[in-house]
Amino acid sequence: MGELKLMKGNEALAEAAIRAGVDGYFGYPITPQSEVIEYLMAEKPFERTGMVVLQAESEVASINMLYGGGGTGKKVMTSSSSPGISLMQEGLSYLAGAEIPCVVANVVRGGPGLGDIQPAQSDYFQSVKGGGHGDYRLLVLAPSSVQEMSDFVPLAFDLAFKYRTPALIVSDGLIGQMMEKVELFDQIPRLTDEEVIKRHPWATNGKPKGGERRILTSLDLDPHKLERHNWHLQEKYKTIEENEVRFEMLHCEDAEYIIVAYGSSARIAQKSIQLAREKGIKVGLLRPITLWPFPKKPIDELTKKGVKGFLSVEMSAGQMIEDVKLVVEGRTKVEHFGRYGGVIHSPEQVLEALEQKLIGG
Amino acid sequence: MSEITLQDIIKPENLVYKKTSLMTDKALSYCPGCGHGTTHRLIMEVIEELGQENETIGVAPVGCSVLAYEFMNVDMQEAAHGRAPALATAIKRLWPNKVVFTYQGDGDLAAIGTAETIHACNRGERIVMVFINNGIYGMTGGQMAPTTLPGMKTATSPYGRDIATMGNPLKMTELVATLPGTYYVTRQSVQTPAAVRKARKAIKKAFQNQLDGKPGVSFIEVVSNCNSGWKMEPVQSNTWMEENMFPFYQLGDLKVDGKLIDK
Numbered sequence: 350m351g352e353l354k355l356m357k358g359n360e361a362l363a364e365a366a367i368r369a370g371v372d373g374y375f376g377y378p379i380t381p382q383s384e385v386i387e388y389l390m391a392e393k394p395f396e397r398t399g400m401v402v403l404q405a406e407s408e409v410a411s412i413n414m415l416y417g418g419g420g421t422g423k424k425v426m427t428s429s430s431s432p433g434i435s436l437m438q439e440g441l442s443y444l445a446g447a448e449i450p451c452v453v454a455n456v457v458r459g460g461p462g463l464g465d466i467q468p469a470q471s472d473y474f475q476s477v478k479g480g481g482h483g484d485y486r487l488l489v490l491a492p493s494s495v496q497e498m499s500d501f502v503p504l505a506f507d508l509a510f511k512y513r514t515p516a517l518i519v520s521d522g523l524i525g526q527m528m529e530k531v532e533l534f535d536q537i538p539r540l541t542d543e544e545v546i547k548r549h550p551w552a553t554n555g556k557p558k559g560g561e562r563r564i565l566t567s568l569d570l571d572p573h574k575l576e577r578h579n580w581h582l583q584e585k586y587k588t589i590e591e592n593e594v595r596f597e598m599l600h601c602e603d604a605e606y607i608i609v610a611y612g613s614s615a616r617i618a619q620k621s622i623q624l625a626r627e628k629g630i631k632v633g634l635l636r637p638i639t640l641w642p643f644p645k646k647p648i649d650e651l652t653k654k655g656v657k658g659f660l661s662v663e664m665s666a667g668q669m670i671e672d673v674k675l676v677v678e679g680r681t682k683v684e685h686f687g688r689y690g691g692v693i694h695s696p697e698q699v700l701e702a703l704e705q706k707l708i709g710g
Numbered sequence: 711m712s713e714i715t716l717q718d719i720i721k722p723e724n725l726v727y728k729k730t731s732l733m734t735d736k737a738l739s740y741c742p743g744c745g746h747g748t749t750h751r752l753i754m755e756v757i758e759e760l761g762q763e764n765e766t767i768g769v770a771p772v773g774c775s776v777l778a779y780e781f782m783n784v785d786m787q788e789a790a791h792g793r794a795p796a797l798a799t800a801i802k803r804l805w806p807n808k809v810v811f812t813y814q815g816d817g818d819l820a821a822i823g824t825a826e827t828i829h830a831c832n833r834g835e836r837i838v839m840v841f842i843n844n845g846i847y848g849m850t851g852g853q854m855a856p857t858t859l860p861g862m863k864t865a866t867s868p869y870g871r872d873i874a875t876m877g878n879p880l881k882m883t884e885l886v887a888t889l890p891g892t893y894y895v896t897r898q899s900v901q902t903p904a905a906v907r908k909a910r911k912a913i914k915k916a917f918q919n920q921l922d923g924k925p926g927v928s929f930i931e932v933v934s935n936c937n938s939g940w941k942m943e944p945v946q947s948n949t950w951m952e953e954n955m956f957p958f959y960q961l962g963d964l965k966v967d968g969k970l971i972d973k
Contacts, residue, residue, distance in 0.1 A: 373804050401803045406829035410796040413789065413826070417797030420787045421767065423804045443790050542805070553785035555765045555808055564779045566770075566788035 352533045358498040358524040359384035361531045362428065362454055365502035367394040370537040371452075372423035373401040375414035377433060380466040381522040382456035385428045398539050408433040412440030412453070415515075419444065419451040420565045422545040422552030424506055428454035430522070431472050432463060435480070441515055442481030445582070446567025448551075450509035452502065454518040456525035459691030467691025468522035468613060473668035476519050477641040484579055486586045488516040488593065489640040491611040495529035503537060512589055513551070519640060521664065523613040523693065589642055596644035597636040600626070604633030606707055607651055608699070609673050610662040611637045614687065618662050620696035625703065632703065640669070648676040658682035658707040662699055665689050682707060730755045732763055732783045739777050743944025745934030746774060746842060748900040749909070750781055753811065753840060756914045757784065760921060766809040767801050769794040771823075773815035774848040782813075792823020795830030798837045809920055811838040817847045820856040820882040827882065834891030834926040838916045841882065841929065844936040845955060852939035856880040859958055864939070879958065883931040887964040893926030894919050895965040899933045899956070901948040912963075926968065933959045 356364065363385045366374055374394075376386040386404060394400035405411040411427045418425040429437065434455045444451060455476065459469040474480075476489050488508050490501045498520060505516040546554055556562040569575040597615075600622055601607065610618040615636040625632040635651070637644050648659070658681055661670035667685035674683050686702035688694040732754035740746045757766050763784055770778040772791035779786035789797045794812040802810040819827050819841050830837070846864055847853040853866040857879050861870040871879075887895040894916055898909035909932060916928030933955050937947035963971050 373800060375800060403799070403803060405796070406825055409793070410799075410826055410829065413793035413796035414800035416789070416793070416800075417769070417787060418800030418804050420797070421801055421804055425800065425804075439790055440793075447788070553767050553787055554805060555767060556763060556783075556785050558764050562783055563785050564788070565786070566779060568776065568788055 350532065351535060354531050354533060355528055356495060356531050357384055357526060357528050358495045358520060359456065359526070360388045361495045361499040362502060362518070363388035363392070364533060365499040366426050367392060367398055367400060368534055368536050369503040369506055370398065370424060370539040371400055371426050371506070372539055373403070373414070373418045373425045374427065375403050375405050375411045375418070375425065376427050377405050377408050377411050377429065379430045379433045381458055381525050382428050382430050382454070384525075385454070398536070400539065408436040409440065412437035412444070415451040415453070416440060416444055416447070416449055419449040420447070420552065421554040422549035424539075426452045426454070428456065430456045430458045431460050431469070434472065434475070438475070438481035441487065442483050442485060443567050444515045445485035445487065446483060447565045448513040449515070449565060450506075450513050451515050452505045452509055452518065453515060454520070457519060457521040459689070465691040466522065468664060468693060469689055469691055470521055470612060470614060470663045470687070471665040471668065471689055472519065473640065473663065473665060476517055477643070477672070485582060486589070486641055488512065488514055488589060489519055490516065490595075491519050491638060491640050492524060493612050493615045493636065495524065495527065495531050498524060499531050499533060503534065508593060512585055514585070519612070521613050593639060594642045594644050594646065595638035596647055597638060598647065599634040599636070601633030601635065601651065603631050605631045605657045606703060607633050607635050607656050607659050608662050608703070609635045609637070609648070609659055609669065611640060611669070613693070614662045614664055617694060617696055618699055621699035621703070624696055624700050630703070630708065637669075643672045645676045648673060652677050652680050656681060658684065660703050660707055661685045662694070663687045664693065730758045732758045734781055734783045736780050738781060740774065741938045743935065743937045743947065744774075745844070745900045745932060748906060749840065749842060749932050749934070750778065752900070752906070752910045752913050753813070754782055754784075756910065756917050757809070759914070760917055762809045762917070762921070765807070766811070767805070769797045769801070769810070769812045771812070771814040771818040773818050775813055775815060775842065776849065778813050792818050792821070793826055794818065795823065795826040795835070795837075795839065799830050799833070799835050802835055802837050806836070809917065811840060811917075813840045814842070815848070816841070816843045816845065816855045816857040820880050828886065828889070831886040831927045831929065832889045832891045834893075836920055836923065836925065837927055838920055839927055839929045840913070841931045842934050843931055843959060844934040844939070845879075846936045846939040848936045848939045852936075857882070857959075859954060881959070883929065883959075883964060886927070886929055887970060891926050892929055892965055893924045893968050894928040896929070896963045897931040897933060897959060897961050899951070899961055901935065901951065931959070933961065
């Protein structure tokens with residue numbers, strides 16, 4: 350059993366960064382996730398593990414520091430909240446194009462624009478459809494507990510390096526700010542410079558003696574070559590879709606109705622399901638853990654099994670519902686419910702929506 | 711007496727100069743007469759001379775020198791427009807024993823990347839920053855740059871840069887010299903053999919500073935020509951540069967060993 354601690358989601362993320370053997374964190378304060386960099390500065394990871402922590406001049410600089418640092422084969426990470434993540438979209442596109450691994454955490458708040466500092470899930474489109482320019486995907490993990498804020502950091506790094514692609518951890522102000530018991534994983538040692546050089550021959554950390562220089566770029570002025578590079582990226586994304594889908598199912602065996610919800614909404618939906626079952630309504634929960642790749646297969650299987658409807662519960666005006674609909678293809682009813690702009694729905698409101706939109710409707 | 715051919719002259723004992731192995735054989739994409747190629751060569755010569763070819767990581771910009779990594783035979787990263795100092799910051803922080811440099815033009819370093827430039831300089835990152843200032847956006851077809859001189863005609867200031875409506879040219883090098891995080895700040899040029907020798911000396915000093923672990927950025931501006939963008943012949947553009955650019959962007963050291971030079 351690992352060390353048990355009562356922590357905020359943001360603190361768990363920061364502690365996990367140190368324990369995951371991250372080499373560099375580059376960030377810029379923004380509510381509701383400033384605790385991440387505050388915790389890191391207070392913990393002095395430069396003394397604990399030799400990890401570099403730097404407060405950048407902006408989110409634009411932070412994400413480009415990830416490009417530079419990640420491009421040398423080191424484990425690099427940043428975190429921010431919605432407006433800051435918007436500023437990082439250019440950088441994420443370049444990172445995806447140049448195939449540089451890194452981990453970015455978004456503690457989502459209400460939008461659009463400056464919005465507010467309360468929890469929201471309205472960055473789904475931005476996260477999974479490509480917020481920056483060009484044909485690319487980010488590997489997106491959605492924690493629904495403080496425990497997962499910790500556990501998903503090393504997982505995100507494993508996936509980012511396995512596929513040489515940026516990984517995004519998408520939580521929200523609720524998970525970032527709430528305190529829960531966390532079982533912390535043991536310290537994963539940082540790689541030595543020699544190990545980094547050996548493990549990542551693509552990385553630019555000084556031309557090997559007698560070898561060829563390495564170039565990291567997302568530019569190719571020859572359209573045919575750039576198309577080939579895009580084919581390569583698409584092949585990679587296909588492999589990720591085949592191998593890395595993660596989800597959780599709760600009470601789906603006998604369910605007539607399915608709530609699809611991730612992150613905080615999945616936690617709220619658990620209570621809604623309990624309330625529904627007390628009333629004799631058979632409801633199950635499908636919780637996507639990877640928002641991209643999206644768990645298409647279980648939704649398809651549930652549709653084939655003949656469930657009477659899906660309710661996509663998200664703290665947004667309805668974004669993930671589009672992906673649910675793409676799988677269901679009109680075979681059964683798909684509805685959305687969610688409060689947004691920083692308002693959190695209650696379990697009772699979710700149940701009421703289920704009854705009105707799916708059962709009664 | 712038979713005629714002396716080139717082959718008779720090019721003998722190992724007669725060779726006093728050769729192309730550095732740190733420039734690739736790829737033909738430069740720059741216009742004939744442009745100062746970029748010379749500056750590339752000087753940087754690579756210095757890195758070779760200092761024996762750092764396996765320890766160096768360079769960061770290329772967006773602009774005419776976007777393909778710098780095609781010509782410089784060291785590990786290179788291609789940055790988004792203006793962000794090279796942010797990349798270099800992280801590289802140097804994570805590999806403090808490596809040699810890290812950025813290579814940027816005026817649009818990249820002094821317009822879109824102003825924040826990254828100033829903050830990397832102010833934090834005192836132990837990197838070399840090379841800044842090519844030709845007062846114009848060459849790559850995109852000759853538009854106004856932050857360093858375009860007053861009255862100078864470009865594609866977006868076709869009647870000349872009007873200070874009242876288009877603002878003043880930015881003396882970025884003077885600006886960064888005032889920051890405590892810069893250790894060596896100098897302005898050079900590469901239009902004559904004498905200037906090339908001086909610029910080479912400055913570049914070597916900058917890289918030596920980094921190798922010696924001197925605290926702060928070594929910043930080299932190279933005032934250069936853009937014969938295509940300025941719509942002049944190469945020789946004419948160099949004369950124009952001497953007569954117009956140099957009085958505004960005065961050559962010489964601005965800061966040495968962390969101390970401002972009194973002028």
